[in-house]
Amino acid sequence: MILIFLGKPGSGKGTQANLVSKKIKIPVISMGEILRNIEKQKTLLARIVRQRIDKGDLIPDKLAQIILRKRLQKKDCRQGYILDGFPRTLKQARGFKEKIDKVVYVDVSDKTIIKRLSSRLECSCGMVYNLVTNPPRKKGICDRCGKNLRRRKDDEPKTIKKRLQIYKKQTRPLIRFYSQKGILVKVDGEKGIKEIFGNIIGILKGLNNK
Numbered sequence: 001m002i003l004i005f006l007g008k009p010g011s012g013k014g015t016q017a018n019l020v021s022k023k024i025k026i027p028v029i030s031m032g033e034i035l036r037n038i039e040k041q042k043t044l045l046a047r048i049v050r051q052r053i054d055k056g057d058l059i060p061d062k063l064a065q066i067i068l069r070k071r072l073q074k075k076d077c078r079q080g081y082i083l084d085g086f087p088r089t090l091k092q093a094r095g096f097k098e099k100i101d102k103v104v105y106v107d108v109s110d111k112t113i114i115k116r117l118s119s120r121l122e123c124s125c126g127m128v129y130n131l132v133t134n135p136p137r138k139k140g141i142c143d144r145c146g147k148n149l150r151r152r153k154d155d156e157p158k159t160i161k162k163r164l165q166i167y168k169k170q171t172r173p174l175i176r177f178y179s180q181k182g183i184l185v186k187v188d189g190e191k192g193i194k195e196i197f198g199n200i201i202g203i204l205k206g207l208n209n210k
């Protein structure tokens with residue numbers, strides 16, 4: 001099964017993709033996470049990626065496509081996967097030739113996005129928290145590994161606004177693109193994490209029964 005999770009930055013698509021991944025046992029391939037790992041290296045590529053991400057810009061399509069293709073060749077993707085954060089442009093979408101089962105669009109207002117992203121904290125182990133909706137048990141400390149939590153550089157208010165603008169210009173057209181193909185489903189991302197998850201699982205069950 002190949003699923004794509006689509007939505008604004010901070011819509012909760014990553015959280016939902018991870019929950020669904022645990023339930024149906026296929027991996028989440030998060031483009032943002034792959035890029036944040038590349039960023040940590042001491043290479044020219046790392047520098048290019050870091051500059052783009054910190055400014056809230058997308059990395060070039062070609063680069064995103066190559067990085068993704070390489071990741072999808074790994075063994076764990078053989079039974080299927082969930083894409084989180086790819087495609088993000090029409091060019092990336094058109095270049096992705098695999099058969100997609102469903103595109104789950106998590107719909108959230110700008111107001112909620114700004115509120116959520118400015119209260120998002122992450123850990124270097126990959127765990128993501130939200131001070132309002134999903135806080136860590138101990139303030140500022142990761143539940144999983146005990147390290148200090150930090151705010152992503154691109155979650156600063158000015159950068160959030162820019163990322164939302166880029167989303168509107170470059171990523172939002174994908175909603176139409178996939179709905180014309182008849183594979184887009186929309187879920188209300190304003191609801192609580194559990195309720196949204198229940199809705200998505202309901203949709204996916206329907207898929208299996210077809």
Ligand code: AMP
Nearest residue numbers: 009031032053057058059064085086088
């Ligand atoms: P995310 O964690 O999904 O919000 O991604 C963080 C950042 O990584 C984005 O703001 C972009 O700079 C970059 N990025 C992630 N996915 C893509 C993509 N498919 N194409 C280009 N840039 C991306």
